Amino acid sequence: MIASVTFCTVVAGIAGMKSMRSASRIGVKALVYFEILRTIALILGLAVINVVRRGEGVDATAPEVSSTVSGYIS
Numbered sequence: 001m002i003a004s005v006t007f008c009t010v011v012a013g014i015a016g017m018k019s020m021r022s023a024s025r026i027g028v029k030a031l032v033y034f035e036i037l038r039t040i041a042l043i044l045g046l047a048v049i050n051v052v053r054r055g056e057g058v059d060a061t062a063p064e065v066s067s068t069v070s071g072y073i074s
Helices: 002-013 020-052
Strands: none
Touching: none
16 A cells, blocks of 8 residues: 555655656755665664674574484485
8 A cells, every 4th residue: 555655655656746857856866865864774773783792792502403413414
């Protein structure tokens, strides 16, 4: 539902523009905006991961395998 409403809004907005130049200008602005915010989100995510260090100190060794299952493991 949301995707179809968004698509219709974008199509109606582009169709209502008077010239192709204004449509391309808005498209370029949207692309630049998207790229800048995506880069900021990536940098912020990497910074949080390096500060929080999830999983550090967790002993995640594999459990012992019983004798009935060990025949299936190569």
